[in-house]
Amino acid sequence: MSKGKIFSGAFSAVGGFFDRFRRQSFAYPYVLWMALFVVIPIILIAVYAFTSSSGGFTLDNFSGMIDYAPVFVRSIWLAFVATVACILIGYPVALTISRMSPKNQRILIMLIMLPMWINFLLRTYAWMSLLENTGLINRFLASIGIFDLINSLHAGDLAYTPITHFQLINTDGAVVLGMVYNYLPFMILPIQSVIVKIDPFVIEAAQDLGANSRKVFRKIILPLSLSGVISGITMVFVPAVSTFVISKLLSNGTVMLLGDLIEMQFTGAAYNPHLGSAISLIMMVIVVICMSVMNKFGEGEEQAVVI
Amino acid sequence: MAKELIRLENCRKEFDGEVVLDSISLAIQDKEFLTLLGPSGCGKTTTLRIIGGFLRPDSGTVIFDGVKINDVPPHKRKINTVFQKYALFTHLNVFENIAFGLRVQRPKLSEEEIARRVQESLELVALKGYEKRSVSQLSGGQQQRVAIARAVINRPQVLLLDEPLGALDLKLRKDMQRELKQIQQQVGITFIYVTHDQEEALTMSDTVVVMNKGEIQQIGTPLDIYNEPKNAFVADFIGESNIIDGVMVSDNTVRMYGRNFQCLDKGFSPNEPVDVVVRPEDIDIVEVSQGQMTGTVTEVTFKGMQYDIIVDFQGFKWLIQTTDHSPVGAKIGVKIDPDGFHIMKKSEYSGLYGDYSSYSAEYDELSAAPDDGGQEDE
């Protein structure tokens, strides 16, 4: 046994220099990648945001943005609602999964990730065909006579126009649903991975001291899993606040979000990359502020584990 | 002390078809310091978890203060635990860790009451002034103290301690042993203590329960266990023992190496085969001419307080502890007083222990033996 130790000791002494050298050089491709595809684009966005189409410095892009305040509010609100929904659904799911045997946990995690193997667009299209006025859900409701029933309740009311469907698609609700459906796994997975790491003896210690299962949850499991919730919030809120595909498909443009607005500035008839850059920049600032507030919350917690 | 507090009756536990506890029966008195002692894997923790309520015995009864408690969950038992690896609440500071047991109580206690009792507990474990510290900033010894303070805050009738000193270094261990004993006397409650360290068990306990392979080998005071081991396993596990095949010729006479020795034991059938235990410190080295037996010294190790010498008696090697030096190769005589013999009935362990032929190897094994006390390999 001592022989092995001496050998490995010698190795690490000689290897120390090479280790460090190698480790640093391994980072170069990544640094280069970051510089090329993250830093430089951000600089370009900033340059665009502060210039006009003639090339001169201007703040008009920002002052003009006030017209779009409702879009900002709606985007943040819907992303917020979707994030809260993801927590309310995702936390109990994560908790339930983490109480299962390791084998069942693996199976369930697999099932949760399964939809992610299907193309994002395809998944959202599927929701379209479910939610449409003549979609599966409305057709199903019609076939069991829901609409006839509702209409019959209003029989005799002359001002009443009979309905043939519920308005599901092209609503805020549809957009939130799309967000929750697409991003829920990103809430469940980090929470679950934090909960399973809680030392079972810590839970036993709490029981030992007189805590029933409700108190064990509130005083031990919940606080110890907050770091997972926080990384879940980050991973749901950020993509939700900037999405444009979901709103485009599930609202057909009636619910305009920041992502749609930005997209329009680059590809649409309203072509204005300077305004688009300014909006992107502001959105980035909002996201960074949200994240640092979240991190303040999570301070002192163990580093959240992002799967 | 007379009152019985806990009783285990024929408790049996299997894991995956493997018998981990085989019909354990044990009575624990109020306010006593009882130690479960045995090698790693013998079922000590399992026994403790059954008492704490974290495991249910497959069969058998657990009785607390005259009431069967098999189905009482841990949070309703007047028993608290110091866990093997402390299991502190890392999201709470020292004060809140200790206060936890008070805060989950209903009806709610006042903040002043909580603060006062936490202070008491902190004083008990000499950690005053550490209230605001995060538990992860504390040393192993301090974490240990927090775990104890946390466990006694609810004034349990019984404290369960699972190898609480296993992760501490030797010096700290010795200090904590003394301190734990003091704490036990101060709070005046029953301690059920688990260790695989026989010395720890002997110095701290009122009662020692020696376990092996899920069975209780012997229950007794430290003195009983040391002086009157029931079988070769106990004799070997508690201190050093030379264990020799012998025959109980008649009361007070045992025969080994073809000659009779005087002893104090009786009550065996005539000529019953027995195991004879002779402790290494009960053997006097004398001139060859005056010895009851003669042998050759094959090994000498200086131990500070004494020499450990290995002596070959007709192929069977004995360990003798003596303050007199005898060189390797010397012929020596030995003399054993009648009270130096301890006679045991034959058991499943006969012949397995008590021969020092592989003396040095055995010592190496002892010092290198990994325990389950949470000591991480450095």
Ligand SMILES: Nc1ncnc2c1ncn2[C@@H]1O[C@H](COP(=O)(O)OP(=O)(O)O)[C@@H](O)[C@H]1O
């Ligand atoms: N939850 C469990 N599942 C399966 N086997 C277990 C479990 N707990 C303990 N054992 C087994 O039971 C035996 C006794 O364990 P334990 O009571 O922890 O021993 P000790 O504390 O004396 O070292 C060991 O062989 C151990 O592997």
Ligand SMILES: [Mg+2]
């Ligand atoms: Mg153990």
